[in-house]
Amino acid sequence: MRIKLSLLFFLLAFASSKAQYSFSGHIDNKEWHDNVYLSIIEDYRKISGVYSEQIIARVKTDSLGFFKFSGDQLENENRIYRIHVDNCFDDDQNQSHFNGHCDDSKEVIFIAKNSDTIVFPFSFDKQMFCDIKSNNEKAIVFVKIDSLREEMKFAFGEYRSEASRKLNNKKWFKTLQDFGHNLNEPIAELYIYSFLSDRRNDLHEHYLEDLKTNTYYNDLLGRLEKRYPNSPYTKQYKAELTSDEFIVNDKNDSNFNWNYLLYTVLVLSLIGNIWFWLNRKKLQNQTLIEAKDQLTKQEQNILSLLLEEKSNKEIADTLFVSLSTVKTHVNNIYKKLNVSSRDEIKSLFNS
Structure with a gap:
């Protein structure tokens, strides 16, 4: 009898020790539909948006707007995740999720792993997805980065002259780069890198110039390969960096005196x-x-x-x-x- 009880206790202890994640929070169900989506982001160029291929779970909120994702199928090391809600109607929701755009949606981006517990409570005046409480200190880094980017937008908007834009480009480029490095989380640095190197914004030209002399980019690759050697983020970054370095070197060659x-x-x-x-x-x-x-x-x-x-x-x-x-x-x-x-x-x- 004692052996059976001991065995039962061991099995219960083993089951309870198995890593499980729990992501829960509240949404304002007067403003949003009751569907909440959880996505895993393996392409850091698609961090913000709505992409059907990234969605791994969907839950419905209760009458108070509470939702919860839980299980044990996530990665055991840090990855980028997104929780979002949208007001797309059933007949056009699939189309919105397919093309990566929904005019009326709200999202929160965070870092997590399979053993994390994360809560997304309401903040002031029922604002949702503005606060993150977690046992993983890296979970909130994207919120910090977005806050800094808001400061940057304000600085750019205050003076719109060409001279001001160039000064702000140089200042904020370095500020964002240093901020990311100090977070001690290479995945978070990729979030900043994807913004600074985006061909659609004004900072891209400055990025190409910086790439010629700054060792930061190869240092970041080293940090990724050390921390996340087999992750899709590392492979994607290495491929992009190689491509951009080729572009920069090719431009240098084009300035060569052929005489x-x-x-x-x-x-x-x-x-x-x-x-x-x-x-x-x-x-x-x-x-x-x-x-x-x-x-x-x-x-x-x-x-x-x-x-x-x-x-x-x-x-x-x-x-x-x-x-x-x-x-x-x-x-x-x-x-x-x-x-x-x-x-x-x-x-x-x-x-």
Whole structure:
């Protein structure tokens, strides 16, 4: 009996120790439909919006607007999640979720893992999704970043001159970058990075310039690979960074003075031609020496007289041999030097 009780206790303890998440809160059900959606975000370029492929659960609120997501199927390390409500009607809700846009929606973005408990209570005057209470200190980082971005929007809106815009670009770019780094959460830095590098905003040009000299981006990659080596965020960031670095380097190449390259090519070509000619001459001389070594002493004497443009009779008189002997030696010389006429011999040795 005691063994059975001990076994039962062990099983209950094991079941209770299994990690489970719990995300709960309230919505104003007078303003919003009673459907609440939970999404996992694996593409940090799609953090804000409504995307059907990201939705992993849907619950309905009770009469007081309370909702709760729970289970044990989430990742065991930090990921980006979104909870949202919208007022799309049933007949157009699927279309809104498909194209990633709903004019009338409210969302909250947070970081969580499978063992986290998170509560989204009402704040002042029934404002929802403005506060996050969690046992995971990283859960609220996106709220902090959004708060800083609101300050940035105010600073940009105060003065609209071109000079003010450039100064604010430089100031807030660095401010957001440093703020993200100090959060000690690389995933949160990606939220900032996706904003600063977005091709649709004014900061993108500054980002490309910053990428040329700032080691921050490769440092961020290092932090991601150390903390989240196998996450989709790390793979996506690495691919984007490689692509943007290629763009930056390609632009640098386009500013290169091509005249210098042309002059260099011409000089190298001239040096190459001289080297080729000298080596060809050297090889040709070597070939002629080897060819002459094949000739007998008498054939070499006749070759010298041929190069002096002596006739066969003149060669015979000079060497005191018969005319037929000279003709035989000349034919042997032709064969050994692989020529067929006196002109070819002169061309071969005089070149």
